[in-house]
Amino acid sequence: MEQDRQLVVKSNHIIEASYRLSVAEQRVILSAITQVRRDQQKVTDEVLYSITAAELAELCGTDPKTAYRDLQNAAERLQTRRVTLHLEPDGVTIRSKRRRVTCWVQTVDYIDQEGRIELRFGKDILPYLTGLQREFTRYALSDVAKMTSAHGIRLYELLVQWPEGHRVVPLDDLRRWLQLEDRYPSIKDFKRWVLDPAVEQINEHSPLTVTWSQRKTGRKVTHLVFDYAPKKPPVAVGKAPARAAAKRKGSKYSDEDIARMALPGESWEAARARLNQLPLELA
Template identity: 50%
Template sequence: MSEQQEISKPIYKSNALVEASYRLSPAEQRIMLSCITQVRRDQPITDDILYSVSAADYAALSGTESHSVYKELADAALRLKRREVWIKQEPNGRGKRTSTLITGWVQSILYVKSEGRVELRFSKDMLPYLTQLTEQFTRYMLSDVAKLNSGYAIRLYELLCQWRDVGEREVSIEWLRDAFMLEGKYPAIKDFKKRVVEPAVEQVNEHTSLWVKWDQRKTGRRVSHFVFTFGEKNAKKTGRKAKTKKQPPSSDQHSVYGIPSEVIAKHARPGDSWEDAALRAFEARKAGQK
């Protein structure tokens, strides 16, 4: 398989994993995403399967021609083995309590230095978030993030892709800090914007198929939320009119509980299904809220 074919593969992640709390370097992201593209979606998989990433694969994604590519790959794989991911699990039914799964991305690594590759085995807990996804998942192409050299930019791109049909996403600053697992880094909002948000937005605009603009919203006098407005660059080039109404993150454009889709979109929160947002809008209407 050619390098171009390799990076043109699709990535599928459950929305819960897209919104999970974790921090990976660009090198670790490239390894993980390369392995995810190899997951078969048409059949069950087990944690016995090994996924291979060669130095050539890594070089194609990183754009490097260094003689130390294999060492970079091997070192990043070892760091990845030690990384944690915190995944929030929604309760069954309409209960309000959530639980959090803390797990690792991979359970073992096999180094095959003579062939210039490493093989990784996903952890058992990770599998449900990568395979046999029929709803509540996000899809994009590996080539979309191949040129991004910031882990924050890759995370932001995924979060935008999750709401690709909406064209706008609002998240609280605290939620974004938690999702990026900053652990007290950049406590001042000006530093958070300078070190995380602005560089990530710049890279998404420069290297992906999306354009994105960002703004901030205050709660009282305090900046509490970031608002990202985005769309496909191709839509601008072809002169297609931008959507004038927010669209739900699914193909279903009908009202739910008698509430228009644009009203439901305003009540959506990170991690919500469309039905969850509709229920929240319905309860707000019953309570006499706007």
Template identity: 45%
Template sequence: MNKNQVVKSNQVIEASYQLSAVEQRIILAAISLIPKNKVITDDELYPVSVNELQLLGVHEKTAYRDLKEGINRLYERSINLSIDEKSIKMRWVQEVQFLDSQGVIGIRFSKPILPFISNLSKEFTKYALSDIAGISSAYAIRIYELLVQYRQIGKREISIENLRTMLELGKKYPLFADCKKRVIDTAVDQINEYSPLKVTYEQKKTGRRVTHILFSFKEKSKGGDENNINKSKDFYKLTDAQINMFGNQLSRLHEFSHLALEGESYEALALKIKDMLRDQSQQKRLIPYLKNLGFKP
């Protein structure tokens, strides 16, 4: 299983909670570090750096501020899960640490949440951390997870009431038209632009009122989506967010150190590699490394 994969129990996917996009990125980056198929304790501290947030789409000029603000809020956040007809409220994290000089924070997950994000053998959902790179809407990340849970089916119907509960909308957007514009349409647009899925949806009515949304989706690569794949089968037209993320990741691999001039920084090397990702004649040699990092052509 790829070390950059996010694995969550389906109870967490469908839980009721509210996290900002930055807070979700911090949580997801930390979850991707948890060893798979291994029992862990709540003693483990998981580091998340400014660089990792940048890879997930946070602007470099605000990444450090967002990291500190996000982790401070995250310490107070809780999640409501439905388990065996019981509603259980628990915290995401029990401890946060700051390493200001390194631009790194450490988070220790709370003991009650661990069974739902580690050592899972059934009823779980997984996806590559890179799938949500570039997505800036917190609602889009949540809806993407709800769809990926039904990836093998390609359809998912969700009642408006359940969606509002899972996203903890509360009194926000009481009119469906506002919820559709601010939540659903924004989410679908960003998922279509940045993720591996192509999504459409239908509104279903009970009487005259819209009560359900039926999402239909498929993998872009299987659908021949021209936004992701160039007419040449050997060249993949990556989004700017993908180029930024993978360029930064590839620059840290030993296999590409020979491309750097003596004394050249990782940032300068990353710029070269990003140009290679855009170049049809050079991209092909990078594809095996991209796949190892979670890219799905």
């Protein structure tokens, strides 16, 4: 499996949608999303996307038998999982926002002898996975594949949606996105059971290093502040020729440096412009 080439691409409407999926369910959905052909003008909801237990085991580093059990259970539950999309008004004179409640998948086929399922995305979900020209988030499936926290995967998506490396998130919005409005009402419990495990998983398994702090309005915690950056790779030997060539082209960094240091979701041009403002010693 060519894991590095498996890209998850979602509309930001889905990134900030309200839903709750288990880790196994998210792995199935994300694996199917990587197969969506976005280079085609129109992708219908008749297309079947195939996920095997062997592929999930390889991707996530789990036992194949466990992966097959998780695949079966996740596929069963996905039939009932819903997602609430928060849409912008359709017209200038319409001030009320629209909420759309829909299902992730419409059908799941089981091929037991092959340890494989095939699923069709719901008709209302598919437009948020295809034909995306703006306001979308992209990252490698391998960035989150080994996470064991469902909240960690969601938080990672919310961070890479903003490649600037800094995001302030209203606590009420985060609760709504994770469908935790009525759970962990104490900020102490929310940190213990949601936030701290999610950040720990991101720091352990993703390409990012994350720190966070909180802001209060009066005595109440109302916002969470996240600062994040790519993990610093080991210093490599033999970079001088590549950097010398880059310098001759009028750039501080070689193409290899830029590819290595780009933030998840950051375009090539934006990464080059940002890195050219940094001292060379930070590479």
